[in-house]
Amino acid sequence: MGVSTLPERVVERQEHQGKKTPPRTGWGEIIPAFLGVVWLLFAFYPVLYMFVTSLRPLTDFFTDVPWLPPSHPTFDNYTYVLSNDFGLYFSNTVFVTVVSVLLMVAVSLFAAYTISRIRNRFTQAIFNLFLVGLAIPLQATIIPIYVLISDLHLYDTLLALILPNVAFGIPLSILVLVTYIRDIPKELHESMWIDGAGHFRILRNLVLPLSRPALITVIIYETIQVWNGFLFPLVLTQDPSVRVLPLGLWSYQGEYTTNVPAILAAVFLSATPIILLYIVGRRQLLGGLIAGFSK
């Protein structure tokens, strides 16, 4: 089975098996439970702190005890951040993420179909070339990418972020899709072919619907990658009008300096779409994240 089916199945089982648990008691359960709670504190507390602090007025931030709830909770920091171009950074990020991921998935799907269904030396060589991309650390190509983007007069545009994002998402997308499409039974493909369907119809009516789980996996994984990406925006943009969220957070830190509650409000806001995605579709999201593991 393809890579993408793993996590969904795993997490699903986790949820369903919870009900038929034979209760265990004694030290064998108390010690792990205790350690589990200790880890919860370490793993979750910084996030809780981020949220709680974002609700404190700046004056209280300097006087409140940091681990107690805010004495005068307020959403002022959020309105402050929202009135400071956050909306612009947010929509820039949405635009870059949506366009990058759609382009990346579209070109990867066509390539993956070809690699898995038209098997000759040419397509297999191309597949291997894509796999090499998984071994290259992204940072190593950033200098020439900067030169290339400048030469194309794309510096300080959103397109400057989209193009390399697409390129770097392609190897993993193709790997996941090829693994999945190969598992679609040959007979289905052949019977459509005999019925006179061309490659495009087979791709649209057979492969596209059947590889939906793999597509969702790739889309989620790459959405998180592009949404959170920092290096391309740092090197390829400068103007506030084309700023995306990770770079926006960084610049807030420079502008607000000691206004930590406002910075943390921006941090929390910047992750809201991903947090919502996690609340709505935890299974798919974890599945999508783990898809990167063959990288």
Add this chain to the structure above:
Amino acid sequence: MSIAIKVSRPAHTSALPQRETWIAVLWTAPALAFYLLFAIIPLFVAIYLSFTSWDGFSAITWVGLKNWIALFSDSITGHSLLLTIEVMIFSWLVQTPLSILIGVFMAGKQRYRAVLSAFYFIPLLFSAVAIGLTWGSLLDPNFGLVDILLKTIGLPWLAQGWLGDPNLAFPVVLTIICWQFIPFHALLYLGGARQIPKELYEAATIDGGGPVQNFFSITLPQLRYTIVTSTTLIFTGSLTYFDLFWVTTEGGPGYATRVLPLHMYITAFRDAQVGYGSVIAVVLAIFGIVLSAVLLRFTGFTKMSSQLEGL
């Protein structure tokens, strides 16, 4: 579709070799174009630039091997390379045992573990910048929670500027890296632990094995392929840490946390030594490719793919 077309198109795909080639070229071309233009060609351009001297604005001048010769007497780059190797080793040593324990813990069927797991994964949702800023505020020497807590519980001598101390900054950032990535690796081990056949535990329990003994005699050996996958990811991932170091320390204090990707960025873009920055980029790329090749050879690709099958 008309009958005529059906007849002209026999069952075998190979019957129309020319059209197949056409499709193969046409349909891989867009992906290939993106990939070659923004990933493969830049790699070769980086090699070219490594033989030049350039400040990013004036003309590029060919300097031959000068940059490469300078590399061997450059103690800062050596230091950065060493730091990157230390990141690999220490993040492996910390993350692997903890991720195994947490993954196995989460794989348990108890309801409360499922609830805890939902919270464990939350660090995965944030960008490295968001994580760096949050931890930066927690560790702030004036208003950070950590130091205020230490002063409150009577350990004021422990309170300090965690990220400003040359000896502490590196281990502190490593701790943040572990905080960020353990949930991911624990998720891998959760998947691995769920694949272990129950019968193995039942048989062992009948033979009188306790939970600790079962962990070492069954769980750990059964997780070996997951360990291989997780290790590969930790090693190759260690070459790419940039954002977190940049946001928390910018490589400092001094050169204390200037890992290789950071060193490359600072050299090329801040110090405007694009040629020498490219040398570091090439070193980084070679390191990445060699590491992947060695890991693949050492662990065996068949094992990797057979593990994928099992999932």
